[in-house]
Amino acid sequence: MSAAPYRFSLEDADDRILAGRAADGDTRAFEVLARRYGPLLRAYARRILGSNDEVDDVVQETLITAWRDLPSLNDGSVVKSWLMRIVSHKSIDRIRARKNHLDVDDVDAAQPDRLSPHAISEATSLHEAVSQALATLPLDQQRCWVLREVGEHSYDEIAEQMGIPASTVRGLLSRARRNLMTEMEAWR
Incomplete structure (x- = not known):
């Protein structure tokens, strides 16, 4: 066989x-x-x-x-x-x-048909609040947070990509999370 x-x-x-x-x-x-x-x-x-x-x-x-x-x-x-x-x-x-202006057409809010208008409104509000909160962070904190939370990179991968030590990545992520929590308090 x-x-x-x-x-x-x-x-x-x-x-x-x-x-x-x-x-x-x-x-x-x-x-x-x-x-x-x-x-x-x-x-x-x-x-x-x-x-x-x-x-x-x-x-x-x-x-x-x-x-x-x-x-x-x-x-x-x-x-x-x-x-x-x-x-x-x-x-x-x-x-x-x-250019230094935002076009209203640039806002792309997800609108799943199966959700209620209230849920859609809440999701849109959260997305806008997170985007605005992220925009207030320094660029290095933004990049670290996005790589970790969206890209699911490890600290070492982030450090390699940004050309900084992993300990600096930890510090940037810690400050980014703390700053985002502060910025998002009003949304709660």
Whole structure:
């Protein structure tokens, strides 16, 4: 009785293997990485940008840059934090290029049909309050908080991405959380 041959699936491959193959020009391996981390890149870009209008463009620019620069990535196992660093820089570049006014159309509030108008109003109010509270934080505190709470990065990953010690990350997160709690008191 012979065993069925094992078929290797790119979907099951770890980041190091995918990054290596993509760096060698394997578009299928890069597509797997893009599918694997695309939702996280979108969520992180949305949090930094504060709206949905530019998210797709920023994620696309991130993936184009990643495809171009992937051969220079020395350790494929850090591809997730590397992609997050790229999307962070691309998002911040977009913010810097913006005009100093907000367009009413930039506000994108989720409106699930199954929720009551009261629940929708409350969720919208909370989202606006958190966004406003985040906007009052220094940029390093904002980035640390978003990477930890939205991107679910470890302290070490955040430290590596921001180029600071993990102890500084802990301090920034502690201050960010304390400042957010203070800012959010009125919302309660």
